[in-house]
Amino acid sequence: MKKILGFLSFLPCVIMITVSACAGSSDKEILFDTTQNGRATNGDNAGLTLPDGFTATVVAEKLGRVRHIVVNSNGDIYAKLSKLVDGKGILKLKGGMGSNISSFGNYPGTGIAIKNGFLYASSNSEVFRYTLNAQNEVIDADQPETIVKDLTDRGQHNSKSIALDDAGNIYVNIGAPSNSCQVQDRAVGSKGQDPCPILGYAGGIWQFKADKLNQTINDGVRYATGIRNTVGLDWNSTVNELYVMQHGRDDLHRMFDQYYTVKDNAELPAEEFLLAKKGSDFGWPYCYYDGKQQKKLLNPEYGGDGKIEGRCKNIEKPIMAFPAHLAPNALLFYTGNQFPEKYRNGAFIAFHGSWNRAPEPQAGYFVAFVPMKDGKPSGEWEIFADGFAGGEEKKASGRVDYRPCGLAQGPDGSLYISDDSKGNIWKINYSTK
Amino acid sequence: MPVNVVMAAGLFILLSMGPDQSKPPKDVMERGKAIYEKECLGCHQPDGLGVDQLNPPLVNTKWVLGPKTQLIKIVLNGLTDPIEIDGDTFNNPMPAHEHLTDQQISDVLTYVRNSFGNKAVAVTPGEVKKVRATLAKGK
Numbered sequence: 001m002k003k004i005l006g007f008l009s010f011l012p013c014v015i016m017i018t019v020s021a022c023a024g025s026s027d028k029e030i031l032f033d034t035t036q037n038g039r040a041t042n043g044d045n046a047g048l049t050l051p052d053g054f055t056a057t058v059v060a061e062k063l064g065r066v067r068h069i070v071v072n073s074n075g076d077i078y079a080k081l082s083k084l085v086d087g088k089g090i091l092k093l094k095g096g097m098g099s100n101i102s103s104f105g106n107y108p109g110t111g112i113a114i115k116n117g118f119l120y121a122s123s124n125s126e127v128f129r130y131t132l133n134a135q136n137e138v139i140d141a142d143q144p145e146t147i148v149k150d151l152t153d154r155g156q157h158n159s160k161s162i163a164l165d166d167a168g169n170i171y172v173n174i175g176a177p178s179n180s181c182q183v184q185d186r187a188v189g190s191k192g193q194d195p196c197p198i199l200g201y202a203g204g205i206w207q208f209k210a211d212k213l214n215q216t217i218n219d220g221v222r223y224a225t226g227i228r229n230t231v232g233l234d235w236n237s238t239v240n241e242l243y244v245m246q247h248g249r250d251d252l253h254r255m256f257d258q259y260y261t262v263k264d265n266a267e268l269p270a271e272e273f274l275l276a277k278k279g280s281d282f283g284w285p286y287c288y289y290d291g292k293q294q295k296k297l298l299n300p301e302y303g304g305d306g307k308i309e310g311r312c313k314n315i316e317k318p319i320m321a322f323p324a325h326l327a328p329n330a331l332l333f334y335t336g337n338q339f340p341e342k343y344r345n346g347a348f349i350a351f352h353g354s355w356n357r358a359p360e361p362q363a364g365y366f367v368a369f370v371p372m373k374d375g376k377p378s379g380e381w382e383i384f385a386d387g388f389a390g391g392e393e394k395k396a397s398g399r400v401d402y403r404p405c406g407l408a409q410g411p412d413g414s415l416y417i418s419d420d421s422k423g424n425i426w427k428i429n430y431s432t433k
Numbered sequence: 434m435p436v437n438v439v440m441a442a443g444l445f446i447l448l449s450m451g452p453d454q455s456k457p458p459k460d461v462m463e464r465g466k467a468i469y470e471k472e473c474l475g476c477h478q479p480d481g482l483g484v485d486q487l488n489p490p491l492v493n494t495k496w497v498l499g500p501k502t503q504l505i506k507i508v509l510n511g512l513t514d515p516i517e518i519d520g521d522t523f524n525n526p527m528p529a530h531e532h533l534t535d536q537q538i539s540d541v542l543t544y545v546r547n548s549f550g551n552k553a554v555a556v557t558p559g560e561v562k563k564v565r566a567t568l569a570k571g572k
Contacts, residue, residue: 065486082486083521155515155524186528187511254475265475355484358474398478403485421485 046426047401048387053340056385056426059416060098063091063423067110068161068330068406069416070119071096074136077408080112080121082159082420090121092138096410096427104141110231111162111172115210120170122160125153127172127208148215152177152202156185157229163242165235170210171242174217175229176203180249180301181285188255192301196285199225203284205233205244205276224276226315228284231352231405232331233276238345239375245328245349246272246318249288249299250356256300264306266360267292271326272318273349275375280316287312291321320377325354326364329405333372336413339430346371348384350404350417353395361396365389367404367417385417385428457543457555465544468537472530473545481549489516489523492549501542501556505564508538535561 045056065082072078077093085091088103090112111122119130119138128144147170151160157175164170179186181196181203196203201217204225208215223242232245253265260268270291274282287296296312298304322328330350334343346369353364367385371378390401406418415428456462476488483490491497496516497504511529515522530538535558542561546553 154513155522156526158524184511184529185513185526188528188530188532190529251475254472257471355478355487356475358478359470397480398484399480399482 045387047390048385048426050385050428053432054428054430056428058098059096059425059427060093060101061422061424063101063425065108065420066091066406066418066423066425067159067420068112069408069418069425070112070114071408071410071416072114072119072132072136073411075411076136077416077425078112078114078119078121079406079418079425080109082108082110084108089123093425098425104138105144110159113162113164113170115164118210120147120162120164120210122162122172124158124160125149125151127160127162127170129210145213147210147213148172148208148220150216157202157247159229159231161231161233163233163235164210165240165242166237168210169207171223171233171235172206172208172220173227173230173233173244174202174204174206175231175247176227176284178203178285179228179251180299182301186251186255190301192285192299194286194302198285203227205230205242207278221278223278224274224280224282226280226282226284226287227274227276231327231329232349232407234331234333234347236333236345236372236375237335238333241375242276243319243331243333243347244274244276245331246274246282246284247327248272248324249284250325252300259300259304259306263360266357267324268306269297269324270318270321271324271328273320273322273328273331273347273370273377274316275319282318283312283315287315289318289321291323294321320370320381322349322351322368322381323363325356327352327354330407332407332409332415334409334415336409336415338413339415342371343369345373347377348407348415349381350407352403352405352420353389353398353400355398358398362398363395365395365400365403367407385426388419457547461540461543461555462547464537465540465542466548468533468541469544469548472533472541476525476527481545481551483523484525486521487523487525489518491545492551494518497545498551498553501554501560502564504542505538505556505561506568508533508542509561509565509568535559535565 046058048056064085066079069079075096079091081089089108090105094100107123109123113120127148130138130144154177156177161173176198182190184190205223206220207223208220229247230244248269252260269288296315298308298310329352332348349368351364354362365388366383369384370381388402389395394400402419403421405420408416417426481491508530512527515524538561539556539558542556
């Protein structure tokens with residue numbers, strides 16, 4: 001009899017499992033209906049929300065892990081993959097068409113840029129250069145020139161993002177392979193190293209010659225230091241300065257629950273929009289930026305407690321602070337004429353979205369816009385493109401549909417956004433009609 | 434009673450009688466969950482599925498369900514090199530957790546091996562103690 005009762009008690013489980021399985025599959029159907037085979041349907045902006053007058057179309061989908069993208073003057077899109085597809089790490093979408101794709105480059109990576117007739121692309125430890133001919137074709141796709149080599153790659157923060165100025169220099173992010181330069185990375189109770197030896201070879205932006213072959217870090221200039229990790233950076237030609245987006249530190253609660261609550265951990269530290277001048281020092285690993293207090297504070301690995309400024313008092317502050325852990329993965333200064341006046345020379349920032357906010361809801365997964373004047377923010381930041389997550393529930397859990405990672409401007413002034421989760425590329429246009 | 438419901442229920446009973454199907458004691462799971470939430474959740478997430486490209490999933494992987502010695506060693510020592518699961522690389526390091534006691538490590542590993550759809554035999558404090566001693570000798 002007891003056995004039969006036990007047997008009956010399973011029945012609700014069986015039924016529940018069946019019901020929830022059904023619910024799961026119908027969710028998927030609804031999701032799939034938001035696009036038609038991933039293409040934009042008229043009026044729905046490919047599932048994205050945009051300011052009035054802007055429209056979005058899907059240029060291509062399911063390309064793989066598309067990190068940064070660049071669009072050539074003839075409309076060709078080059079996309080850098082962080083995971084090889086059929087052994088190749090760079091995709092070329094001829095004429096910007098998802099229907100005409102070729103690939104080359106046998107290395108994964110993040111950075112890609114075009115300058116003065118050359119295509120630059122980075123692996124996680126090198127920067128390569130390809131010559132573009134008069135027809136804008138890459139010549140010798142299998143034999144690029146090596147511009148920089150042997151940069152630090154230990155997995156963590158290994159993206160080598162690149163930007164070029166108008167004076168023949170290329171700027172390369174070398175992210176610190178560390179959270180806060182502890183003796184044992186991210187281990188509870190492990191002290192911060194002081195001075196931090198990592199700063200000699202990482203944790204900053206290095207400047208190299210854009211046309212000199214086989215440079216190593218010793219040939220470069222440590223242009224700006226004290227930056228934990230950057231994925232998004234861009235040269236602002238209106239003021240001739242480099243701007244970078246810093247990814248702030250993780251794990252304040254897990255390692256220091258005496259000073260930081262679970263909520264503090266989700267809200268600290270700010271992600272920083274930095275004007276990186278030659279010689280700038282933004283304080284990592286000793287300091288972090290508290291967006292609420294608007295202060296650079298001492299990291300707890302170095303004696304901080306969420307209040308002490310200490311040696312961080314005079315450290316350079318960001319020109320703008322963003323919510324914690326949103327992961328700004330691309331920065332683009334808009335120089336086109338297509339978008340309204342407000343957007344000229346302003347900054348678009350692609351936020352990849354958070355993970356270290358758990359168990360608090362995750363956040364981000366959007367493209368923001370910052371109006372700029374004379375190289376400084378001239379107003380508050382705003383969300384420009386949203387909807388990548390695929391709903392509030394997905395956003396909160398971090399189990400999102402798409403994660404914005406790259407930005408590029410087309411020759412007609414349109415804006416391109418890439419996703420490294422599934423490999424979508426969207427094109428954003430503006431029209432007064 | 435419909436035949437398919439009887440069959441489904443019967444299947445449940447059969448499954449529940451198989452080897453290693455006994456759930457670990459409730460107190461172990463509760464303690465393990467509390468440690469998971471403090472030490473692991475930030476990276477491996479509430480659902481144990483980790484973070485794309487950064488923090489590996491703990492679900493249905495040999496790293497969690499495989500040999501206990503290897504798993505205990507990872508918790509104690511951490512992992513500094515990126516690991517690959519099903520062709521995807523995960524780049525964030527796993528911190529060392531030497532500050533946790535043998536009991537805490539066995540609790541959290543038993544919890545992880547029996548949560549998120551995982552099912553594997555429990556880890557005992559004695560097993561953690563043994564691995565910790567081996568690692569200490571190697572230093």
